[in-house]
Each structure stands twice: as structure tokens, then as C-alpha cells.
Amino acid sequence: MEDVILLMLGTSIRPGEALALRREDVIFVEGRMKIKVVGTVSTTKKFGTVRKDTLKRERQKRTITVPSFTAEVLRRRLASYVDNPDGLLFPTRRGTPRQTNNINRLLRAFRATYAEELIEVGIVPEHLTARLLRKAAATTIANAADPKLAQLLLGHADVRTTIAHYIKPNDEVPDVTAEMLDARYHFGSDSVGPGRGA
Template sequence: MQATGVTANAAERALKAKLADRDLFQPADTALTPDSLFKDLVTYWLDDIDLEDRISRTTRNVYERNMRTLVSPSFDNLALREIGVARCDKFIKQLAKLSYSRAKQARVVLRLALELAVRHEVLPRNPMDHVSRLHREPHVPNALTAPEVNVIRAAIAQWESAANHISGPKPDGQLGAIIEVMLGTSARIGEVLAIRRRDIDITSAVPSIRLAGTIVSRNGELTFRQNHPKTAQSTRVVALPTFTADAVRRRLAKFGSLGLDGLLFQSRDGTPLTTANV
């Protein structure tokens, strides 16, 4: 490689600049280059996720939302070669001052997008590999006390009695049972709403429920039952305390007959309940 300058030092600086550019790959199989804007990488990254089809559609949509709302406003108009460790480190730290959760989510998607640029030989290294770790202040989870749980139960019972009902459909009695199942299993709300008749065993000496699905709601799509919980490894069988088993028995008694694939909790039309509405 050659470079010229008005002085020896200028020529040396020009040569080093050329060598630095040479280290940044110019791949032939992608439209991206180190001079491409970050927003072009985002589009390329999302297309690659869709092509691989390895993660759930829900997770993919969350990634896109976090990228568009948290990262893109600060990075979209930067060339990829301009995105270094210092810039990424400062961005994550500033975001962490506002919200640890937002900083964590932004860190994930920024790393994944830049990692793809490295794999496809657009960038020589991922600056996110050297960004400082996030630190979170230790905190003690707030657990409900028995009196607080009873206050919640009483409030639900009052509401389900429809004593002050004014208009619209009256409460159908599901909410109290849903709460009892959540309390007795520590399951996520989506997992509870996905329980089918075949997942319930209340005839054994130790009643149990198999948590093997979750409810998924996406924009523009009908709510549906996914055949595994949040992760495939989350499928589990949980023994039921007496108060939960009793709530499940009362719920089943109201159906009279419920098919094996029938949902324990469902709308008046027999469709899955949405977690937001519950």
C-alpha cells in the first residue's frame, strides 16, 4: 500500500489511515459496509432474525421494539465505523441512570446487531464486548403477607358478588380462582390461563397441575395458547396446596363437562383470556 503527503509525517499518517481502512472488511455478499448507517444494520439484522426463524415471534417483536425505542434514536445516523467501545459504553451508562431495565434491554439488542455485523465481516470486532458490566443495587423483593392476601381475596369476592354492578356483563367468578391458582403454583399469569383439563390431576393423593403452555397476544393476531411456557425448559408439574386444589375443583364443577384440551379459564365464547384483560 502507498500513501503520499507534504511531509514524511503526513505521508505516514495517510498510510496508517489506509491500513486502518483495509482492516475493515468490504464483504461482497452483503450491501452493508463500514460506512453504512446503523439504521441499515437494524433492517439487515431484523431480516436475518426472520430468515433464521429460531426465536419466537413475540421475542422478535420485543427485540425490534427495544431497538427502535431505546437504541435507534442515538445510533441511527451513525456510520458503523463510528460506533466504538467508548460511544457504546457512554450510551449504556447514561441509559442505566434512567433505568437499569432499559439499559439491560438496550445492551442485548445492540450487542446482537453488532455481533451480526462481525459475523458477516462488516466490522472486525464487536465494541459491546468491552463495555462495562451493568451494576444493579441489591434489593429485597416485596412479598405479600397473609393479611394482605386476605385483603385481596376479600376485594375480589366483593367485586364478584356484583353487589355494586351497574352495567355490562357481570363477573363470571373466574378471577378469584385464577388468583388462588397463581398463589398456589407461583406460575406466571400466562401459564395459569393456558392450563387445560388434561394438565390437571385432582384425584391423586397429592393433587397437581402440569404447567406446559402460555397465552400469547400479538398486535393484529388472535390470542392463542402456545404449547410451551416462556421457555421450553419451563414445563413442570406443581403440587397443589389445599386452597388451590379446592378452587380448581369448584371451577371444574361449574363446567360439568370439559374436554381434555378445554381451558380451565376461558372467555364466554370458549376462547383464551388475554393476560392484559385479566
């Protein structure tokens, strides 16, 4: 479960995309580890749980450079890889795709086991969901760079979807604004400032 959480947090991929990740989808480009998001796992009455080589929309296919904590997870998974028909990194014991609802079940168990630790780091246990992991990644990227980059990471067609549903508004104004105002309107201890005067 920890591996799936770190994978989703470090890439913002959906549960079905995480479970569909294959050994061949992990690539190295100029010394950086990347994943190709090209499939998903779905469960239907007719076909059961299967890995599909398509996503909901073609434009959702993307290649993501992973952060170091996610690369560590993927290295561990590659090192312990057991051959299975789809080449999955997260197969069941029988080598078949895992159901996405297992992620929610495992997250519930994780929340129950680590409730105190989650509260200590400021996370309400009931709020820890797969969607929250995607929102956390999107908000981090949007606040550090811009919403368009978060949109690309999440695989959305329109940045408005990312902004409306995945990015938590940042109500803290960056410190640089105070520095800029200090530089422009500097009132030293020997100067006349607002509220002072002759």
C-alpha cells in the first residue's frame, strides 16, 4: 500500500493507471526515471478485472519524470518483479491485475492503522483518499509553478478542470511581496514614516 501511495503522490496518476503500470512502462531518459501512462485497469461484469491498453481519452497518455521518492519505489518493484502475463508491477499473487477498489480498501486499512501518525502530520485520516493524493500533487505543482503544468501532470484536457476540482487555492501571499514593498517604500528608523511627522 505504501508503494502505491508514494507512486500516486509522486505522479498524480489515477488508481487504475497505477495498477496498470508495467515493467516496460518504466523508462530511463538521460539518467532520469520516467513512467509512460498508457493503460488502466478496469472491472466489468462481462470481462472481470483486466488491464486495458487505452485510457479514457487518448490525450491522457503522458510520460512523467518521477521524483526521487517514487523512483525508489519503482526500483524496488523492478528488483522484486515476478513474471506475469501483463508485465504488471502491482499484480495479485496469481499474477492478475488488482481491482481499483482494493486501493480504497487498503487506504481505509492504512488510515485505521496510522490514524495517530496522520493526525500528527496534519492529515485528517478520513480525508486520505486516492483523489486527495492527486489533489496534493496538483496543488504542489500549481503553487510552485503554474496550473497549466498541474494540468499536464494530471492528464486533463482543460486547465479549468484542474483549477476547479484539483487545486486548493493558496491563501498565503508569498514573502517576496513584503520584500518588494520594503525595497520600494523603505522607512528606516531615521526616516519619517506613516503616522510620524512634524
